[in-house]
Amino acid sequence: MGTTTPFVVVVDDDESVCRAIKRLLRSVGFTTESYSSGEEFLTTLSSMPSYRPDCVILDIQMPGLNGLEVQRRLAGSGLPVVFITAHDDINMRAQALSAGAVAYLPKPFNDELFIKTVRAAIQGTP
Template sequence: MSEQQPVVYLVDDDPSILRSLTRLLSGFGFEVQPHATPEQFLDAHDVERCGCVILDLLMPDMDGLCLQEKLAACGRSIIFLSGHGDLSSGVLAMKAGAVDFLTKPCLQEELLAAVFKAIAEDGMGRAERAEKELISKRLASLTPRERQVFDLVAAGWLNKQVAYELGTAEKTIKVHRARVMNKLGVRSVVDLARIADRVGASPLPMPLNLRGTEARPH
């Protein structure tokens, strides 16, 4: 089953804007879902689908900045398109992660460029979140001892140093290390370090004696 194409959500309380944007974007092959209120949009919004939101700034009951805040958790790409934009609102929107802040009327080329950029960023964000979720699941499959070995090896410790730190034999650490790599689906220490970086693991201090022949102070 093929993946659904990206969707462009429109949220604007001006019916004429919804009609014109729907015609324009549909004409360029986008799937467009227009909504007259933020509440209507939130009821229909599918967080699992790739796409973007073209959002008005000033609307009754809930303004665009408030809706942007509600969408922050799902990482949805947002383009503001407003006839009442001001510098302070634009700065707030961009600081909160908006892809662009356009004023009505805007050039067709500007809008299309913003839409392509927003959809691309939305797709990359989803891929990154999916990768982190997969890594988290794999890390959760490690035993407590395997997680200790992962943390130390990913920080650049040698097998003999890990063995001394954990009070076990070096050959035992090699077994744990092999199991860690198998569970995480990697083949090198560099890959382990990248995983640690991806999940934001705190770097561990290297042992003072790099040869591992003396005790590291505790």
């Protein structure tokens, strides 16, 4: 009985945030990869057709493409998106959720809640 290890991508321009989230996700058995920009992630996604994360964690505010723009470009891909942000803004939250984000979590977030949120996103449950 084979179970697949969930694969989660973290896109955040803050390297320390990427490291912390990767460490947290790996501690519960997930495989992770991180990108410091939306452009870098989207380039990898488009250049490797077999590259398919189970969930994408996106920071809202990044140089270049912000998280909302990355989400817009992922529209129709079926990839669940969880937003994380240090700048909780009600309008951005509404925009992200109305565009299909699974969740919108302000930093710093509770580790247990974050893990539950990512698991729910991967399983397709609210």
